Amino acid sequence: MKKTNTEKKKKINKFKFFCLLVVFVFLAAYVMFEIIGLMRNPSNTVIVKEGTVTKEETVTGVIIRDETIVQGKNLKNGMQHIVDEGDKVAVGDPIFRYLSNDESQTKQKITELDNKISVAISENNQILYSSSTKLIDSQILDKIKELPDINSVQILKENKRNVSSLILKKAKLAGDLSPTGSTLKQLINERSKLEKQLTDGAEYIKAEKSGIVSYRIDGFEDKLNDDDFSKYTKDYIKKLNFKVGDIVPVNNEKGKIINNFKCYIAVISKSQEAKNAKEGQKISIVLPNTQMVKGKIVRINREGNNSEVVLIIEFEEGIESLSIYRSIRVDLVWWDKVGNKVPNSAIFDVNGLSYVIRSNNGYNDYVLVKVLKKSDEYSIVSNYSLVELKELNLKQNISTSLLLYDEIVLNPSQSMKNAIN
Structure with a gap:
């Protein structure tokens, strides 16, 4: 009889141990899950500050110029530069001379x-x-x-x-x-x-027109010009096979004059902004020397509905810095917006409306925001007007005013998002 009771107690203890082990395993798994979730989506906070959000993309382009070759007859003895590379001349000015x-x-x-x-x-x-x-x-x-x-x-x-x-x-x-x-x-x-x-x-060569002097000749002066923008298709540009950033070599027999009032760059892009662009649209370009210049899209060559597009962009500044290049990498700045700058990881959508969670001394409240502009990482947000709020007919527990220097939650958990309902 005693043996039977002992065996029963052993079975009960084993069962209890098994239950405790299962509970421990579940708790450990839960803790690990929360830790991993926290690592993936840390619930830090950030202060709302005024800033600028831009939509940019980096593209490779081919420079298109109005260029005129100048040379004389006495080529065999070499030449001496009178005007330096990149300097401007007026009509009739001596550019260089043959020895x-x-x-x-x-x-x-x-x-x-x-x-x-x-x-x-x-x-x-x-x-x-x-x-x-x-x-x-x-x-x-x-x-x-x-x-x-x-x-x-x-x-x-x-x-x-x-x-x-x-x-x-x-x-x-x-x-x-x-x-x-x-x-x-x-x-x-x-x-x-x-x-x-x-x-x-000696034979002196004078300028037939005003412009920027260059002695770097690549043989494309008569091909890559502004007489017909329709020829600059994706295939045409790729077949040129230029290496980005290569320096055009100096020629020892002739020079050229570059139009210093206008220059163009043909770029290939597959961004949504490029596909939605229109001729005449303004855009900014960041050149290799970091100078930002204003440009205008003068031609868009499309091939199909969803393929890459070729943009021909005209600009009037920074031309002299490009005389040594034929192919360069530039940043296209499609737009920029100044205002309350908020990380996208702090914004979440519910029923088509955008919200952030404001943290104030441990207390969280939900704030409705209007997203004005959105880049890959940040958004510029503002508050809805009273007329707009009246039309939205929001719940009473939703705040509608986000201010500068408010503290908001980054990467709010799903449970925090669900609590808005």
Whole structure:
């Protein structure tokens, strides 16, 4: 009998242990579930502040420009830039020049002649008006010292004219009284001949129209222009096979003038904003140098209902910074809105209306909000007007005014959302 009672007690204890184990397992599972849920959707809070919400997308584009190639005939001796890359010129301004035959050797000979003339003059000890000639000597030496540092063709020519003028002036002062007089005449004549040879052999290229000067030629100047925007289809752009951000190489034989009033970029986009865009619509573009410029969509090339679209966007600023590129990556800013900025994770919808949960010293209340603009992460919200609230006929327990610096709940749990009902 005792054995039977003992066995019964053992069975009861085992059953109790099993029940406790089941309860423990369920509790542990529940705790773990809540922890995981909290990790996935942490119920932190955030302060409502004024901010800006933008809708942007990053796209790759091909630059379309009105470009005119400029070049001369004397290509074999190289060229010298008069106007730097990216600078503007007016009609008739010299842009660059082609070097004359044996120009470097001719310049060297002129320098040597200048030194000989200076030495010959300094050796003349019987020059009249010595105080005047000493001043001229000093001026000549100063001009000669400046020669190696001069890069501008215009300044170089002016310097040479000044030296010639000073030398002639001193030669006249010395005249036949100097033993170097006849030598000076010969040296001066030789120098004049070399200068004429230098001038006659050079070819100057002038601007046929105003614009931005560039020496970077890629061979697409006549193809990627603004004469026909309809040709810029998705296939056309992709077949160009440009590498984004590649620098167009400098050409050593010719240059070009870029229209500095208008530039275009053709981009491919599959965003909903691009598909819904209209010609004439305003849009902002962030260029590679971070400059934001205003643009306008002048052409939309569509292929099918749901495929990518090509947007041709015109803009008028930042053009000079793009002369070295043909393909770039830019940010399109479709819109921006300023107001009460709220994370989307704090907003939830019930019956077609949007709400947030406001936290105040441990007490939560539901606040109705109107979403004005929404990006991927944030929204700009406002409060409904009295007329709108009257039409909505809300429950009494719903607040209708969200203020700056209110504290709202992020990632509210499903139970918190359901409690609104």
